[in-house]
Amino acid sequence: MDKREFKDIVYNEISRISKAMSNPNRLEIIDFIANGEKCVEDIALQTGISIANASQHLQTLKRERLVKTQKKGVYVCYSLASNEVYLVWKSLRDLTLTISPYIQDTINEIREYNKFDAPITLDKIKERNDVFLLDVRPKDEYDKGHILNALSLPIDELNDRLNEIPKDKLVIAYCRGMFCSIADEAVKILHTEGYNAKKIEESVLDYQLSENDK
Amino acid sequence: MDKREFKDIVYNEISRISKAMSNPNRLEIIDFIANGEKCVEDIALQTGISIANASQHLQTLKRERLVKTQKKGVYVCYSLASNEVYLVWKSLRDLTLTISPYIQDTINEIREYNKFDAPITLDKIKERNDVFLLDVRPKDEYDKGHILNALSLPIDELNDRLNEIPKDKLVIAYCRGMFCSIADEAVKILHTEGYNAKKIEESVLDYQLSENDK
DNA sequence: CAATTATTCAATAGAGTTATTGAATATGAT
DNA sequence: ATCATATTCAATAACTCTATTGAATAATTG
Incomplete structure (x- = not known):
């Protein structure tokens, strides 16, 4: 050869x-x-x-x-x-986010239209102990893997289980990642209920893989 | 939307x-x-x-x-x-190396046929001070970026400049990465000249990106 | 300006990709 | 066994990708 x-x-x-x-x-x-x-x-x-x-x-x-x-x-x-x-998917996704103006514009447009806050990043909330982490995906996905200390509270059950969420903390919701809208919906509900809530865009695998690097 | x-x-x-x-x-x-x-x-x-x-x-x-x-x-x-x-290319390459038996077989076959030693990795030679690093790519590629402390010694000039290589060190050659054969050729020449030589498979960008992570 | 060289463009034929449709197969329940 | 349901298979038409060819363009040289 x-x-x-x-x-x-x-x-x-x-x-x-x-x-x-x-x-x-x-x-x-x-x-x-x-x-x-x-x-x-x-x-x-x-x-x-x-x-x-x-x-x-x-x-x-x-x-x-x-x-x-x-x-x-x-x-x-x-x-x-x-x-x-997933690492290949992630690098491809991250590359596209930096080089495609169209994807950037689309994300900005949807954020502005829905008046979403800029999402916070996982790194920034790690040291804080005044945050309350919410996994709003279906329960089976939580069981397969979740971010440390997160509570499983599927979006469908959110309205019925608001009593489990402390009013005095910053509530951080996450879902399947940056193209999934479940956490956005959760934040919307939480806002109308008077909570201080934000979403993070990291998925569980984004989180686990960044933990692996350490 | x-x-x-x-x-x-x-x-x-x-x-x-x-x-x-x-x-x-x-x-x-x-x-x-x-x-x-x-x-x-x-x-x-x-x-x-x-x-x-x-x-x-x-x-x-x-x-x-x-x-x-x-x-x-x-x-x-x-x-x-x-x-x-390059990061996307690298993750794609690394994924394929782990999941494609055909690519693994092909690499093993070519190594056995040419009786190549198993390549050493950059990590393993980093702390050693008895190694001598050789960049055997064309000079312009070396000038655009190279591994720290490597000597530029393009494969075409290798036979004429052997006097620049110390006989008492382990000579490590590198080229454009794991699918490039220039370092293999260099090692072959060095062996016939009585040097203790090996190649590493990392490319300059593999090296630079792994340095970035630190 | 004409000639030379490096690159791009345009057209095309052959190969590969994809969504759709409906049939075939496989598993579990009655 | 029969039925219902989940998945796969096979055929196909529309579309996309690729290598080849030869012509067009653009920069440099004589």
């Missing part, structure tokens, strides 16, 4: 992985199942595509070993094959 | 960047110009594709803002737009 053959194989193999990640639906699937394993129908519902189409995208991800499956009765549950998959 | 519209824009925008990086030739171009700006012809020669084809790939990268250009007389020099671009 000469140099050229070797390089052809190597760059081709890496591009296969990149191709598997270069479709908007598949990126959304990766971002979604990073919160815990999901069955095909859930994934189809979340991303707004047909089940057959979701299945097809999942096959593509599986063929390239980016996701793994676990059969649970009649359901097939898909989850990320490893944290490295 | 509703949630779905927002997500469609965001994931679509990120997939555009991913698409721009999901072609073997373009990945090789990114890996290559990470060592310093290069003109279209150099890039075509390095990757073994036609000039028109290289130009077309470079347009694609430029359209997505992954590379920047600088006109130098009749030449157009392309370089990476930012280190974040």
Whole structure:
């Protein structure tokens, strides 16, 4: 095997992985199942595509070993094959946020339209002990992994369980990450109830991976 | 703009960047110009594709803002737009190395065939003071950035400048990274000349980015 | 200004990607 | 076993990507 053959194989193999990640639906699937394993129908519902189409995208991800499956009765549950998959997604996301004016404009537009506060970052609240962390995702996602000391309070139960939230603290809500709107909704509810509330944009995996670096 | 519209824009925008990086030739171009700006012809020669084809790939990268250009007389020099671009490439490369058996087999095969020693890592030689670091890339790439304390000794000049290398140290050669063979050739020459030599697989940007994290 | 060289543009054919449709398969419940 | 449900498979049409070709443009040299 000469140099050229070797390089052809190597760059081709890496591009296969990149191709598997270069479709908007598949990126959304990766971002979604990073919160815990999901069955095909859930994934189809979340991303707004047909089940057959979701299945097809999942096959593509599986063929390239980016996701793994676990059969649970009649359901097939898909989850990320490893944290490295999320790391690629994260670096891609962060790069796009810095180089695409269109994505920046879109995010600013939606923030202004909804009159959202600028989100706070996890780093800034770490040393403070006057904050109360809220995981507003569904309970099963919390169980698969959550930020240290966060309370699981799924958005659907928020109105009924407000008594669990201290009025004298800064309430910090988080959800599936920066493109998920659940924490925004939670903050909206909390504001109308008189709480001092903000969201962070980090997902659980963003948090766990930054903890790993230390 | 509703949630779905927002997500469609965001994931679509990120997939555009991913698409721009999901072609073997373009990945090789990114890996290559990470060592310093290069003109279209150099890039075509390095990757073994036609000039028109290289130009077309470079347009694609430029359209997505992954590379920047600088006109130098009749030449157009392309370089990476930012280190974040390299970070995506690096995470993609590292992921593929862990999940693709084919790429692992290919690398092992070429190592066995050439009877290469297992490469040493930069971390392991950092504290040692009995090593002598050699940058065997062309001089202009060394000038654009190199590993601290390395001597620039382009592979073409190696045979004529052996007197600059101390016989009593472990000689460590590096080149453009793990898919580049220049350091392998250098080690081969050094072995026949009686030196104790090894290569490291890190590129200059791998080194600089790992230094940044500290 | 004409010639030379580096790069880009435009058109195109062949290959690959994607959403849709409806059928096929597989699991668990009745 | 039969039925309902979850998932996958297969075929397809519309669309996109890529390498090639040769022409066009732009900067430099004689």
